Structure formats: structure tokens, C-alpha cells
Amino acid sequence: MVITELCLELLSSRISLLFRAWEIKSRTVPSRAVLVFYQIPLTKWSEKGIILLGIGKKITSQRCKGYFEDEWGSGMDVLMEGTEIRKRYRTGEVEVEVLKGIDFQIFQGEFIVILGQSGSGKTTFLNIIGGMTQASTGELYYKGQPLHSIDEQHLTLYRRNEVGFVFQNYNLMPNLTTYENVKLAVEIALNPLSVCDVLREVGLEAWSDHFPSQLSGGQQQRVAIARAIVKNPELLLCDEPTGALDIQTGIQVLKSLQKLNHNYHKTVMIITHNAEIAKMANRVFYLKDGLLDCVKVVKNPLDPESISW
Numbered sequence: 027m028v029i030t031e032l033c034l035e036l037l038s039s040r041i042s043l044l045f046r047a048w049e050i051k052s053r054t055v056p057s058r059a060v061l062v063f064y065q066i067p068l069t070k071w072s073e074k075g076i077i078l079l080g081i082g083k084k085i086t087s088q089r090c091k092g093y094f095e096d097e098w099g100s101g102m103d104v105l106m107e108g109t110e111i112r113k114r115y116r117t118g119e120v121e122v123e124v125l126k127g128i129d130f131q132i133f134q135g136e137f138i139v140i141l142g143q144s145g146s147g148k149t150t151f152l153n154i155i156g157g158m159t160q161a162s163t164g165e166l167y168y169k170g171q172p173l174h175s176i177d178e179q180h181l182t183l184y185r186r187n188e189v190g191f192v193f194q195n196y197n198l199m200p201n202l203t204t205y206e207n208v209k210l211a212v213e214i215a216l217n218p219l220s221v222c223d224v225l226r227e228v229g230l231e232a233w234s235d236h237f238p239s240q241l242s243g244g245q246q247q248r249v250a251i252a253r254a255i256v257k258n259p260e261l262l263l264c265d266e267p268t269g270a271l272d273i274q275t276g277i278q279v280l281k282s283l284q285k286l287n288h289n290y291h292k293t294v295m296i297i298t299h300n301a302e303i304a305k306m307a308n309r310v311f312y313l314k315d316g317l318l319d320c321v322k323v324v325k326n327p328l329d330p331e332s333i334s335w
């Protein structure tokens with residue numbers, strides 16, 4: 027099917043421009059070959075050989091295993107940069123490499139969605155970005171400052187002042203109200219927002235005095251988001267924020283995140299298993315077996331309401 031599409035393209039009037047280049051990359055083993063059409067890779071290397079990718083997708087830029095088109099990010103500030111990020115865990119005698127050398131850049135004000143199969147390393151990757159855990163090897167820079175070599179005390183400050191984290195299981199204090207749960211984060215933040223403003227932003231002002239047990243799953247998730255937002259972090263990291271929610275509540279949660287991204291120009295990264303959510307991102311990171319398999323730019327990001335779940 028894909029080969030047929032490629033042949034049709036070959037026969038088109040643009041034939042002379044089709045094969046701009048064969049780019050042979052050998053940054054990591056095994057060496058890779060990428061066939062490029064209008065700056066879109068048509069092929070990627072896998073253990074089984076070179077795979078032809080579908081063409082005509084709404085992608086302006088794509089990076090696949092070592093290939094990078096520098097279309098996205100020009101004129102934008104780099105918020106974070108990682109090189110050869112690896113994470114290994116040792117269980118008894120056995121050492122497992124969970125992240126196998128990830129290179130990435132995050133630009134200020136981006137909305138990034140991370141997709142990948144279960145066990146591909148998404149949470150590990152997000153935890154490293156958020157300073158929750160440190161990479162085994164590799165270099166990680168936040169606003170040009172090295173995170174890979176700082177001590178625990180400075181890493182704590184980074185987590186506290188720069189990062190808001192939304193966990194999948196909410197992690198709310200059961201004996202505190204909505205307001206108090208969010209207020210808790212204000213007390214440790216350098217430059218917090220107003221609790222009332224943020225609760226209004228996520229549509230929870232009427233639930234300020236409720237305890238988590240009196241809230242629905244979606245409302246609890248929004249309290250968790252409010253708690254992360256109120257710190258006024260530069261970087262908001264969300265691990266499957268809509269995983270347990272129905273469509274309507276999921277859309278509400280996504281709207282809160284999009285508002286934060288648009289109104290406050292904060293950088294948002296979301297892990298999800300729902301590929302539809304990727305349509306509202308600026309870029310999509312595809313993780314596969316501990317590698318950043320592919321990075322795509324979404325040409326016209328959608329509003330959450332326009333996403334068909």
C-alpha cells in the first residue's frame with residue numbers, strides 16, 4: 027500500500043524533486059539510512075531493514091532515529107536540552123537499560139505530547155525531565171544550566187521552582203479541601219499565582235471546600251492540575267492526565283492545560299496512550315523501546331473540543 031503511494035508520487039510531476047537525498051547517519055549503532063522527500067523522511071531504519079513510511083501526512087518536520095529537520099524551533103528559546111540520555115536500573119544481578127540514548131530539545135512555550143507503548147520509557151523520561159530521578163549517563167541542560175551534574179539540594183530547588191508535576195493517581199491529601207490542597211503548593215513556591223484565580227481557571231471555584239472523597243475523578247484530576255499550575259512553573263509535566271477520565275471531563279482537563287500553555291506561555295508535556303490527544307500538540311515525541319523513535323511537528327494543532335476521542 028505504502029509502496030503504491032510512493033510509486034504514485036514517483037510518477038507525479040514532482041519526480042525531479044522527489045529524491046532530494048539519501049542521508050546516511052551513523053551516530054549510533056546500527057547505522058541508519060533515511061530517504062527524504064521535501065524534508066519528510068520516507069524511510070526509517072529498523073532491525074528488519076529499511077521501512078517505507080506513509081507520505082502525505084500533516085507533518086512539517088519529523089525526526090526518526092537520528093534524523094532531524096531543523097524546521098521547528100527557529101527563533102524559539104530552548105528551555106531544555108538532553109544528549110544521549112540513558113537510564114539503567116539494576117535488580118539484583120540484572121541491569122536493564124530503560125532509556126537507551128535519547129537526544130531531545132524542548133522549546134519555551136511548547137505543547138508536547140509523548141506517545142509510546144507501555145514500558146517504552148515514557149514515565150522514566152518525564153521523571154528525568156522533571157528532576158524526579160536522574161539519568162544514569164548523558165547530559166541534561168535546563169535554560170543552559172546543567173542538571174546532570176547538580177547536587178540533590180539544587181535538584182530539589184529545580185523541582186520546586188520550575189516544575190509542576192501532575193501524577194496519574196492525583197496524589198491529593200485526603201484530609202485537606204480543594205483550596206487547601208492547592209494552597210499547600212503555594213507555600214513552597216517562589217512566585218505563585220492566586221489560588222482562587224487558578225481554581226476558577228480549572229472550573230473548580232464552586233468545589234473549593236470539598237474534600238477529595240467528595241469530588242469526581244475528573245474534579246480530583248483538576249485539583250491536581252491546579253496544584254501544579256499555582257506554583258507558576260515554567261514546565262508542566264503530566265503523566266496520563268486523562269487516563270481515567272470520561273470524554274467530557276478529559277476535554278475539560280485538556281482545556282485547562284491548553285489555557286495554561288496559551289495564556290501563560292508555559293511549556294506543557296503530556297504522556298498519553300490516546301493518539302488523538304497528539305492532535306492538540308505542537309510536537310509529538312514517539313518513544314519506542316527506550317529510544318526517541320520519532321519527533322513530529324503538528325502543523326495545525328486542534329482545540330481539545332475538536333478532538334474525536
Ligand SMILES: Nc1ncnc2c1ncn2[C@@H]1O[C@H](COP(=O)(O)OP(=O)(O)OP(=O)(O)O)[C@@H](O)[C@H]1O
Nearest residue numbers: 115116117124142143144145146147148149150151
Ligand atoms: N524503579 C525501577 N526499577 C526497575 N525497573 C524500572 C523502574 N522504573 C521503571 N522500570 C522499568 O522501565 C521500563 C519503562 O518503564 P516506564 O514506567 O518508564 O514505562 P512507560 O512507557 O511509562 O509505561 P506505561 O505506559 O505502562 O506507564 C519498564 O520496563 C519498567 O519495568
Ligand SMILES: [Mg+2]
Nearest residue numbers: 148149150265
Ligand atoms: Mg508510565
